[in-house]
Amino acid sequence: MKPMSTDVKGLYDVIVVGSGPSGSVIANELTRAGVKCLMLEAGKYYPRDTLTRPEIDYYSQIYWSGGMELDTSCKNGIMRGKAVGGGTLAYQAIMCRFDEYVFSYWREKSGIPYFTVEEMEPWYKKADQLLPTALVDERYRNECCRIFVEGLAKLGYTARAELRAMDDCHWDKGNDCICCLGGCRIDGKGSMPHTVLKRALTQGLHLIPEFEVKQVGVKPDGVIVNGEYRQDERLSFFGRKLVLAGAPLGNTKLLLESGFKVKLPALGDNFYIHTQWFNCGMYDREINAHKGPFQVYGTHDPKLRQKGIKFENTFPPPGGLAWLFPGMGRKHHEVMRKFRYLSCVESSIRSFHPGTLRLDRHDSMIINSGLTDDEGRRTKEGQQIAYDVLYSFGAKWVVTARFSICPHHFGGLSMGVDGGRSCVDPEFHLHGFRNVYSADSSVFPMSTGMNPVLTILALSIKASQQILKEMA
Amino acid sequence: MASEYFSATQLHVINRIGDIFLPGDGRLPRFSECGFVEHIDRMIAYISPHDRDMLGRLLKILRFVPTFVIRVLLKLTQLDRFFPGSIGRHLRKLDIGLRGIVFSLYYSFLDVPGGYGERIKEAIRWDGDIRFKPEKADELPYLIQAANPLGRV
Secondary structure, three states: OOOOOOOEEEEEEEEEEOOOHHHHHHHHHHHHOOOOEEEEOOOEOOOHHHOOOOHHHHHHHHEHHHHOEEOOOOOEEEOOEOEOOOOHHHHOOEOOOOOHHHHHHHHHHHOOOOOOHHHHHHHHHHHHOOOOEEOOOHHHOOHHHHHHHHHHHHOOOOEEEOOEEEOOOOHHHOOOHHHHOOOOOOOOEOOHHHOHHHHHHHOOOEEEOOEEEEEEEEEOOEEEEEEEEOOOEEEEEEEEEEEEOOHHHHHHHHHHHOOHHHOOOOOOEEEEEEEEEEEEEEOOOOOOOOOOOOOOEEEOOHHHHHHOEEEEOOOOOHHHHHHHOOOOHHHHHHHHHOHHHEEEEEEEEEOOOOEEEEEOOOOOEEEEOOOOHHHHHHHHHHHHHHHHHHHHOOOOEEEEOOOEEEOOEEEEOOEOOOOOOOOEOOOOEEOOEEEEEEOOHHHOOOOOOOOOHHHHHHHHHHHHHHHHHHHO | OOOOOOOHHHHHHHHHHHHHHOOOOOOOOOHHHHOHHHHOHHHHOOOOHHHHHHHHHHHHHHOOOOHHHHHHHHHHHOOHHHOOOHHHHHHHHHHHHHHHHHHHHHOOOOOOOOOHHHHHHHHHOOOOOOOOOOOOOOOHHHHHHHHOOOOOO
């Protein structure tokens, strides 16, 4: 372990690293109970009025590494938020409960008995209270959405309206959700800064944006957190307890750099992703997929769930579309001039095979997604269904993105009862470290095939209760 | 100098690459004529120093390479599936990186002299917008500022 600075700037009951859904919820629960909390966030705070910016700015500024981090195959781009609010600033939208199908895998992998629909339900109910949620009114369904729902129905699959974290998005006044991919300027999206984190701040939470935690150390009476403020000032903070809420890559990197691999042999193992593939079809009429609400419908069809394939109706903005899809030159211009004639079906593949997260000699992450021929086969199957949906409504041609984007990633600090095969115990402590906790998607024992935010919120409330119990 | 990270020669190479991807077609302008490359630091400043360094080296090498060879190289990156292992990986990385720079600059509708951003927006008929804005003032900036114990937000 490298030597750490002891220039301690502050003493706290709990230090939370990361301001995404898990960090914000835990900070909210703890400050409400009067606990003195400090939250450290590597990204900047972007005020509402500065959002809805050009694509060039939001990709590079609100995600780590200027947009995405590639896995070792360079076929999958891992996207993780770097801003106050974490990834919720950009893509939090669909709120769904995990079903028995997911929890049965989790129980088997982790040995934790409370991963059942019944035992998790009280925590889901509490999570439901945290954010405004709604279904998109059918009046605002656009043509891309209609092709998605009716095309899947023609093939015998059911799509259902997704419960979205949102307030009033004012589509009746001409708002287009695609403009909020880099953050919502009307507080319509239930992102953390405008919901849970805001409450925590009014309850006395201390928050330092632009503070990148570089190392953590555990001492008998607490934890010391060492990092850089605005890349030029090295500071340390001391807390009785530490909550890691930096998502799989952030948490794993921090613990690997801090030398925890010796005591946590499974650190960086059990890493899973959902690969998301945009499939676009060109029509001879205007579709206007970019207008109105976005990500309205998804599939929860049991036949598809068993295959680990999910579909959502989304659409990339122009820069993303041009970047993802093959082609160049005049042919590319021709396609982009018909931007409004494109429709999209996004296919998402759940990985069943674990990958690993490691550090290279420059302390950069080596992301091995662990994808096998099985994921490759299901990717093709998903793309074929998407093609069939798009062709069934008269698409002239259909094309799939050159690589996948992965905003959902899990594990690295997976939960389990066995300290040799997992990192976090059923009470959310790191194995062998009673004052270090985690409850974000890095603790998921396995991938899910479903949108994870609501479960991250539920687990974080449960972890907060555990922390409060132990502090009492 | 338009960039803190790249020389004028390196920026010229990006313009050459940009013109291969986006040569213009009468309604949509050629990449280099738009002057978007002047805004490259808006994205380059955020990538890792290692990736920035690698990109800078690549651009230095490509300055000596004829445009038709660069064109062949860029076409080759689209055929990565025929190159398993390390070669395929590097081709994909090159493709993702160069396309990312060029297309992000081009389709961000940047406000540049000559109104090229607006011209591109009109040519593809992009009209995504947030028309309704909340009237209530946002109190979050004040909360964030007050919550920072370092007091320097």
